[in-house]
Amino acid sequence: xxxxxxxxxxxxxxxxxxxxxxxxxxxxxxxxxxxxxxxxxxxxxxxxxxxxxxxxxxxxxxxxxxxxxxxxxxxxxxxxxxxxxxxxxxxxxxxxxxxxxxxxxxxxxxxxxxxxxxxxxxxxxxxxxxxxxxxxxxxxxxxxxxxxx
Amino acid sequence: xxxxxxxxxxxxxxxxxxxxxxxxxxxxxxxxxxxxxxxxxxxxxxxxxxxxxxxxxxxxxxxxxxxxxxxxxxxxxxxxxxxxxxxxxxxxxxxxxxxxxxxxxxxxxxxxxxxxxxxxxxxxxxxxxxxxxxxxxxxxxxxxxxxxx
DNA sequence: TATTGCACTTGCAATATGCAAGTAGATCAT
DNA sequence: ATGATCTACTTGCATATTGCAAGTGCAATA
Numbered sequence: 001x002x003x004x005x006x007x008x009x010x011x012x013x014x015x016x017x018x019x020x021x022x023x024x025x026x027x028x029x030x031x032x033x034x035x036x037x038x039x040x041x042x043x044x045x046x047x048x049x050x051x052x053x054x055x056x057x058x059x060x061x062x063x064x065x066x067x068x069x070x071x072x073x074x075x076x077x078x079x080x081x082x083x084x085x086x087x088x089x090x091x092x093x094x095x096x097x098x099x100x101x102x103x104x105x106x107x108x109x110x111x112x113x114x115x116x117x118x119x120x121x122x123x124x125x126x127x128x129x130x131x132x133x134x135x136x137x138x139x140x141x142x143x144x145x146x147x148x149x
Numbered sequence: 150x151x152x153x154x155x156x157x158x159x160x161x162x163x164x165x166x167x168x169x170x171x172x173x174x175x176x177x178x179x180x181x182x183x184x185x186x187x188x189x190x191x192x193x194x195x196x197x198x199x200x201x202x203x204x205x206x207x208x209x210x211x212x213x214x215x216x217x218x219x220x221x222x223x224x225x226x227x228x229x230x231x232x233x234x235x236x237x238x239x240x241x242x243x244x245x246x247x248x249x250x251x252x253x254x255x256x257x258x259x260x261x262x263x264x265x266x267x268x269x270x271x272x273x274x275x276x277x278x279x280x281x282x283x284x285x286x287x288x289x290x291x292x293x294x295x296x297x298x
Numbered sequence: 299t300a301t302t303g304c305a306c307t308t309g310c311a312a313t314a315t316g317c318a319a320g321t322a323g324a325t326c327a328t
Numbered sequence: 329a330t331g332a333t334c335t336a337c338t339t340g341c342a343t344a345t346t347g348c349a350a351g352t353g354c355a356a357t358a
Contacts, residue, residue: 301356302355302356303355308349310347312345313344316343317343319338320339322337323336323337325332325333326333326334327332328330328332
């Protein structure tokens with residue numbers, strides 16, 4: 001990991017967060033898992049940022065190791081592997097959304113509609129609940145065996 | 150920057166955020182500026198994480214370039230340079246604090262008191278306002294010429 | 299049984315980092 | 329006035345990480 005050295009990344013809350021997703025690729029994988037319903041290796045690989053396959057493998061195993069993703073081999077199709085965001089990852093939603101609100105304010109080329117920030121400001125808990133429900137829906141569909149989801 | 154390649158980091162809100170502080174060191178510098186009242190090169194350098202001096206120089210200029218820090222040579226002591234967090238950086242406080250709340254929940258060795266998360270949950274705006282007031286205080290003291298602050 | 303799909307691994311050149319040492323201008327002490 | 333010190337960096341180089349392309353192995357499909 002870039003700049004890991006011998007730092008103990010726990011202790012300080014900011015440092016702990018930086019240690020886990022203070023990395024562009026982890027960040028984007030979490031976005032894909034939490035916001036874009038991506039679950040498989042090839043889905044993550046297909047993101048427009050173009051992550052390298054070896055880096056993706058590394059980050060997925062790292063995120064699994066810290067407990068952010070749960071790696072599960074699909075029992076009905078053993079060649080398919082799914083990475084589900086855990087509660088730990090889901091609990092990052094408020095921070096992630098707060099960052100997105102910040103980005104929409106400062107990124108001159110933002111693709112996010114202004115309605116996004118407004119919706120969050122007026123009903124933060126509801127917005128988070130909406131994303132959680134989406135995650136539940138996707139996961140239930142896959143775990144329930146509906147492979148086409 | 151690690152993994153920069155030719156990616157356009159703007160557009161997507163998550164990617165934009167990742168592009169700017171999806172880097173451990175930028176993250177920690179922002180923490181120091183926003184939460185720990187650090188303003189000078191040597192103060193940032195002295196943080197317990199032990200950032201290398203060349204990396205610090207690189208990240209400070211990068212954060213200045215994107216508009217997160219304002220570099221100012223102290224008019225009363227030209228050998229002193231201060232980096233002030235801009236409004237853009239201050240606006241990151243909600244996201245930063247949300248991340249800290251997350252960290253205190255999942256880091257088994259967290260040094261943050263449980264009261265922190267509780268205070269934020271019960272009064273998020275007040276908590277943010279408190280940090281902003283601290284920043285104002287420090288900056289006013291330095292800009293006002295009180296070099297001992 | 300061959301081909302394809304999916305999840306990775308491997309090898310290597312390019313890039314970024316960590317560390318130690320050095321530089322340059324401002325300030326301080328005598 | 330001048331040498332020591334302070335502060336903010338820069339430089340050089342060994343090491344670590346990344347990006348890219350190609351390859352591997354198992355499962356499912358034709």
